[in-house]
Amino acid sequence: MRYVVVGTGNISNTYINALTERPGSELVGAVSRSGRPLSAAPELPVWPSIDAVDADFDAVILATPNGLHHQGAIDAAARGKHVLTEKPLDISIEAMDRMTDACNRAGVVLAVCYQRRTRPDNQAIKALMAQSAFGRIYAVDLAAKFYRDQAYYDSGDYRGGLALDGGGPFMQQACHNLDIYTWLFGLPGQVVSMLGTFAHDIEAEDHGAALMRHEDGMIGTVVASTAARPGFAARMEVHAERGSFTLTDDVVTQWVVDGVDNPSAPGDHYQHDGATSAAVTDTTAHQAIIEDFEAAVRDGREPLAGATSARLTTELILSIYQNAV
Missing domain, CATH: 3.40.50.720 (NAD(P)-binding Rossmann-like Domain)
Incomplete structure (x- = not known):
């Protein structure tokens, strides 16, 4: 194309x-x-x-x-x-x-570059969830504690603003991680959050936390930040009826699930974690999303990150903003 x-x-x-x-x-x-x-x-x-x-x-x-x-x-x-x-x-x-x-x-075709959906371990977890391999999921805890300096925000008039960025780390840096959350678990029925601006001169938040309850009772938590110096790997911890596992920057790093082998792909060394920089040096995930996009056009099918599912991420973020106390 x-x-x-x-x-x-x-x-x-x-x-x-x-x-x-x-x-x-x-x-x-x-x-x-x-x-x-x-x-x-x-x-x-x-x-x-x-x-x-x-x-x-x-x-x-x-x-x-x-x-x-x-x-x-x-x-x-x-x-x-x-x-x-x-x-x-x-x-x-x-x-x-x-x-x-x-x-x-x-x-x-309308698709979104939520390229983390292409990562092998995320794909494996998605497939296992479709098989109900974990039993009932009780809790999901997501931490996207990143760091950006003031120079990052000063590099563009729109950065950290509401009109064009649409918010701080929830809408910008952590939305990839929140997309994996909604892709796997859907939207919660209840959200309450707290937001603050601590380390930067910007209009939007630079740190916040949200507590969520889903219709099946699952409780989710998420922390998103660009004020967590020096920046940390994103972690998603999942606790379920048959055990627990942790995804760190889209790779399974802990796995204790009864009757299910660790599905982590050996040798997956994707290099963009987003903790300290927006720069992308490894474009393999972007290549994968482009490949899927072209296949969706060719085959007349929904892309991996089509508008219907990708909008859920924005809906969750807006709910976090609207329900801040």
Whole structure:
């Protein structure tokens, strides 16, 4: 497939590098409101809007700030182009509804780059849950305690704001981890949370905690932070009828489950944990999500992280924000 990337900031380089590793996938240019060229591919043309693109292309990759994802999807759908957006789907229910409706009407695929769903151990846990291998799940405790310095937030006017970022670490840095939570366990019925801004001069929170109860009684907890210096590996601990296990940065690191062998994939050394930096040097997971996206287009099926399931993550985050005390 041939792509146009919308947005020429740092995250666009991740997609350029991922596409470079995929035979048959090609980046033909970029869209930038400022006209800034792609730093990783300055030779490629840059257009001011999706409507202005005059090259042949099949899909867009939206690498714009969170709150602009819906507009890029709507503009791409108007041209009959498929859409792969950087996480999250968007930052409001209305925006997610608008972009989903536009893509459905145009008959184009809409997917989100929640690439952690492609990791082997996450996939194995998902399959075991479909088999009810753990029995009743009692509790899930998620800790996404990351660190960003003030310079990170100062690097973009929108960072740490509500209008475009949509919030602090819950909506931005920890949404990948929360996506695995909703992908595995769904949405809770009750949420109560506490949020604070401690270490940064930003509009949104930089640390918070939420307590959740699901309809089956499961109790979930989540802590999300960019104030936890120096930054720690993300951990998800699951306690169930048949035992417990821990995922650390998407790899099973503890496993005590009666009658079920540890499914951890040997030699999985994916290198992006997000604890201290937003930089992505290992693009294998992005390559996997692009491969799945192209297969969904080819086969006429729902992508691994399609809009229907990916929106649950934003819905959970909004619930955490709305139920803060």
